[in-house]
């Protein structure tokens with residue numbers, strides 16, 4: 727039997743399902759973002775953290791600050807995830823899904839199953855300090 731070497735061994739159906747689940751996740755993330763942040767009118771697709779208003783007392787102000795900090799951290803995290811999902815969906819569309827961005831080799835299927843938004847193969851991901 728001849729060994730087939732393709733960049734992505736997923737079937738069209740699998741790719742479609744993947745895109746659908748990513749689209750669902752994208753919608754969830756957008757609504758989460760909208761809860762803690764408003765749309766940034768200056769940047770398309772970007773969000774700005776809104777400041778919750780508890781009142782003007784000292785305790786309330788302290789609450790505002792910690793909530794704002796937390797929302798900022800959350801906003802960053804959600805925004806990063808959203809970008810990764812959009813990137814993955816863009817790659818699905820272009821047919822480059824499953825290819826490592828650094829070395830252009832195909833990303834292991836097991837890895838993609840565990841992390842559909844992976845854009846680096848395990849080897850390259852391990853070389854990144856933040857994955858250590």
Ligand SMILES: [Zn+2]
Pocket residue numbers: 826827828829830831846847848849850851
């Ligand atoms: Zn790689």
